[in-house]
Amino acid sequence: MNNFEELLVLAEELMQQKMGNCFSDLQRTVLLTTLQGNRITYDQIAEECGYSPKYLKQDIAPKLWQLLSEVLDTKITKSNIKSILEKKMSDQPQIAESSLSASFSPISSSPVDLSTVVSVSEKGNILLVDDQPENLKLLSDLLEEQGYEVQQAINGVIALQVITIGCPDVVLLDIHMPQLDGYTVCQKLKANSQTKDIPVIFVSALDEAWDKVKAFSVGGSDYITKPFKTVEVLARVENQLKVRHLQLQVQSLQQELKKKNYQLQQALQKLQSIDYQGFSASSN
Numbered sequence: 001m002n003n004f005e006e007l008l009v010l011a012e013e014l015m016q017q018k019m020g021n022c023f024s025d026l027q028r029t030v031l032l033t034t035l036q037g038n039r040i041t042y043d044q045i046a047e048e049c050g051y052s053p054k055y056l057k058q059d060i061a062p063k064l065w066q067l068l069s070e071v072l073d074t075k076i077t078k079s080n081i082k083s084i085l086e087k088k089m090s091d092q093p094q095i096a097e098s099s100l101s102a103s104f105s106p107i108s109s110s111p112v113d114l115s116t117v118v119s120v121s122e123k124g125n126i127l128l129v130d131d132q133p134e135n136l137k138l139l140s141d142l143l144e145e146q147g148y149e150v151q152q153a154i155n156g157v158i159a160l161q162v163i164t165i166g167c168p169d170v171v172l173l174d175i176h177m178p179q180l181d182g183y184t185v186c187q188k189l190k191a192n193s194q195t196k197d198i199p200v201i202f203v204s205a206l207d208e209a210w211d212k213v214k215a216f217s218v219g220g221s222d223y224i225t226k227p228f229k230t231v232e233v234l235a236r237v238e239n240q241l242k243v244r245h246l247q248l249q250v251q252s253l254q255q256e257l258k259k260k261n262y263q264l265q266q267a268l269q270k271l272q273s274i275d276y277q278g279f280s281a282s283s284n
Contacts (some may be wrong), residue, residue: 004035007085015071016086025151025165027064033087034078046075050158052133055140098131102110123147124241127168129159129185130203131177135226139172139203142230144178160188170240172233174225175204175211183218190219198246199240203228 008031012023023031026049033040042061045268046053051060072084083245126148128139133165143150151168153159159171171189175182189195193196199221204211207225215223221243222236 004032006083007089009034010089011068011071011085015067019067023064024060024149026056026060027067030056030061030064031068031081035082037082044195050151050154050162052136052154055137055152060138085172121178123149124182124237125149125151125166126237127151127153127159127162127171129153129156129171129177129182130174131155132174135174135203139233142233146234148237156182158186159185163189163198167195167198169198170237171198171200171245172203172237173200175202175206175215183214186215186218186220198242199244201236201240203233256271 011031012028012206014127016022026045029049030045033045042057043053045051046056049056065076065078065081066082072088074084074085123146125159126143128136128143129152130136130139131154133154134152140150140152151162153162155177159173159197160180163171168196173182173185180188182204187199187200189198196219200219202215202220203224203226204215205226206212212223216261221240224233224236
């Protein structure tokens, strides 16, 4: 782990201690890039990660510096964050390596790294996929206000990359997009054993019965027609989260049952072995 990564980990540890949560993947990318001193612009970061530059400059970055200001009890900017974290590091030089490895995956030294850990809020992690930045911004603001952790992807290719890093709890997916349309993205998710159980809610301006039938036929869990109503989006997202939570509970119980059955089989085999040995001894 290099110095930049150590500073990033320190910042996240301090935030967990004071605020009880983690940076989002995009916030972490912005912070790491700043600590490295790379002359990469917000526009470049947004393009690389598939986000709207306006969203990053007017929403993500200001919130990040404000959050760090609260965590570190001083005014934080791009120009002073590195020196302040270095001072904090010198004040507490020993950070348990085991703690770091348990909480964070290794981060590449490249300025923009999509393989950072995806933080998940207690309420739920939602991935929005839409090629229209204004739609992403609208849905993101709506869901974040309700306490959800929100990720964005501006096309299907980026969406699949994001999902391989960390599976979201629910995907809100547009249909008409360049490169990969929503139907294809959903089919790829359902064909993968690691992602097949993620609920997919299609959000589309297409309102024909055929479009909805196709959405469900490729594995969609629900369908919202644009222009959507706020209460409808929230209700359908919450419903899919409840279903997903129940699925995970069932899977956990099934795994526990398999474990108990295996332990029971082992105990029976051991008992049978003891009985056989006792019978052989008495026969002799």
